Amino acid sequence: MNLHYSFIILTYNEEVHLPRLLASMAGLNAAIFMLDSGSTDGTINIAANAGAIVAQHPFENHPKQWDHALKTFNIQTPWVICLDADHIITPELHRRLLAFKDEDHQQVNGIYFNRKNFFKGRWIRYGGYYPFYLLKMMRYGIGYSDINENMDHRMIVPGNTIIWKDGHIIEENLKENKISFWIDKHNKYSDLLAIEETERILKLRHQTVKPHFWGSPDERTAWLKQLWWQLPRYVRPMLYFIYRIIFKLGILDGRTGIIFHFMQGFWFRLVVDIKIDEIIKQNKHAEK
Incomplete structure (x- = not known):
């Protein structure tokens, strides 16, 4: 089991997305925690079959849902990675995470991933949408969800952060x-x-x-x-x-x-x- 980080995933009727994300995480051997907001499709079964620890909580907005997730699960690792179900970990990010060790990042509290956003199958490369950095990895108990935002959900981490410019996540909501x-x-x-x-x-x-x-x-x-x-x-x-x-x-x-x-x-x-x-x-x- 990965001793350096765990994953938290938010879901709601994500049977079309969750298998894709879980497949991209294969080999990282990290604990997976999933906060669901009342899925009625196969999301819960998919998560359970993958060994994820699942909890449910009514959805109000994303910042408060992340706040609940970070305060609910019994995270045992020094780092946590917060992802949405429509994310995919790219091979280059997978390699970074595979080599990640807490002892190599003692002066860092948060890591930004570089996002590639897709719409109707097309990578939105221009218009200010790339590069686009999201704070997705942070020290557990130090980083927290900004509940002063009502829609834009972002994590806040006091102290030093770094950016993995070649550490990409793909965001593609197929429902859209x-x-x-x-x-x-x-x-x-x-x-x-x-x-x-x-x-x-x-x-x-x-x-x-x-x-x-x-x-x-x-x-x-x-x-x-x-x-x-x-x-x-x-x-x-x-x-x-x-x-x-x-x-x-x-x-x-x-x-x-x-x-x-x-x-x-x-x-x-x-x-x-x-x-x-x-x-x-x-x-x-x-x-x-």
Whole structure:
């Protein structure tokens, strides 16, 4: 058994994805813990057959689900790797993890993996989507989930972090090949994000990560978010779409990529702005 790290996976009806992820983890011999939010397909059986320790918890949002997972499971290793079921560990990351030893990383508390995001079978290489670093490996008991975020789930690790630029995970949600699933999913996400931004406008919610343009990937994201919040609603989705397509060369992602950048960079952000105004108007009416 791997004495250096364990895996935690979040699931909900992931029978199409989970076998793929588990196959990419083969040979690492690490303990697998899975927090499920009420799957009705074969997800639980697949996990049990793979020897995973499974717990269930109702889903509210990703940050709180990760928070529950990190506080629920009896992790016995110094490190934990947090993955979604639609992730795949690439061979180069597998080799890094196979050689990983805690004693070689005593001055490090967190490791960023490099993500390759796929949409409808196409790698979204441009538009600011690659390279894209995610803090997925951290010292257990030191790193934690940022529950001040309502939708974007990220881990926070005090102390030193490093980036494995050639340590890739592939993120490809096969359910999103059906655009109606993608729209339904992001419509729910837009509710969470609209509530979060409204609370930030009202000074009811604050950033946990220190914003710093030249800092870690998450500190830079926090800085960019502060800039985003200062931009005028309804204008910023178009500015962001143009930025991704022109300045970040998203147009080179081809027709499928342009559809993705439009839907994720413009349509989704516009829906969020509309819902923010709806919430603000609703609150004003409630105060009268």
